[in-house]
Amino acid sequence: MTQTAQLYRMVMEDHVCPYGLKSKDLLERQGFAVDDNHLSSREETDAFKKEHGVDTTPQTFIDGQRIGGHDALKKHFGQDVREEGETTYRPIIAIFSVAALMALALAVGSLGTVLHIRVLEWFIAISMCFLAVQKLQDVESFSTMFLNYDLLARKWVPYGKIYPFGEALAGILMVGGILPFLSVPVALFIGTIGAISVFKAVYIDKRELKCACVGGESNVPLGFVSLTENLMMIVMGLWMGTKAFLL
Structure with missing residues (x-):
């Protein structure tokens, strides 16, 4: 019944x-x-x-x-309900998953194979663009959260508002593989400062903070994800620089 x-x-x-x-x-x-x-x-x-x-x-x-x-x-009915302010990795999973699928689609469509170094390049560059868009939705909120841990932003506050534009610029140029003389130093600069700042805040100072990596309203904890974002930019900068100027 x-x-x-x-x-x-x-x-x-x-x-x-x-x-x-x-x-x-x-x-x-x-x-x-x-x-x-x-x-x-x-x-x-x-x-x-x-x-x-x-x-x-x-x-x-x-x-x-x-x-x-x-x-x-x-x-x-026994279903999960997300509480307000609850920690979640869903935004990061969504960003990296879609970026990976887009990179694979680009490879198949333009190269006819997924077994190519461009797949990894596109994945990182597209991820950078997505992460930048998250921050650019509310630059003011992002820059405020960023001040909790970024060493340069604490010395020069406007850097918090410049960072998302730098990340977007580097990502866009790297998607197209163009203007490496501009994208490489930008990626290396913001990636290196970010990695040092996150490492100090989380692994040396042992602070529990929210990550500004996916925007100012993020509930992603600061740590591995933020460090990964910055390390990806460093690796991409080094690789694209080597590719452009030495290979």
């Missing part, structure tokens, strides 16, 4: 609550028949909240028991 859940969600002419839709979808995927009750006005919504002593909608009831909003419903 199919179990029924009562769902109360806002459905108005100018607003349909997205979490109400997600709650309805979750209930249906869990095999529930949904008694879908629409709150079609602010007055009706406020009256519902007052009646049940809740601050938000949607609200789900199962067997007469109030479960709560969408997050509470996910917890009820």
Whole structure:
């Protein structure tokens, strides 16, 4: 016998609550028949909240028991719910995964093979571009977080706002393999200072900080990821410099 859940969600002419839709979808995927009750006005919504002593909608009831909003419903079904401020590596995994797939696609499309050094070059360069975009979304917020550990930014505050543009510039030029006389020194400069700063903050001073590597609102812990980002720029700078000027 199919179990029924009562769902109360806002459905108005100018607003349909997205979490109400997600709650309805979750209930249906869990095999529930949904008694879908629409709150079609602010007055009706406020009256519902007052009646049940809740601050938000949607609200789900199962067997007469109030479960709560969408997050509470996910917890009820044993699903993970990310808490505010919780540490996560998801942004980094997404960036590096997509960068790797793009590098492979470029190699297949332009070279006809993935067994080429350009795959690694593209992967690092594209990753640099993605990481720069994350920072450029809110340069002010990034630069503030950056001041927690970057040694040069602490000496010269404007560097925190210049860094994302330098990383983007170096990454873009390296994707095309052009102007190495510009991309190489930029990558080596910001990569070396960054690596030293992160190593000192995390491994010498033993500080627990948030990484500014994916932007100012990041919940990625400072450490291996930041160090990897900077080491990638150093390696790429050394390789592209050697390739351009010696090979």
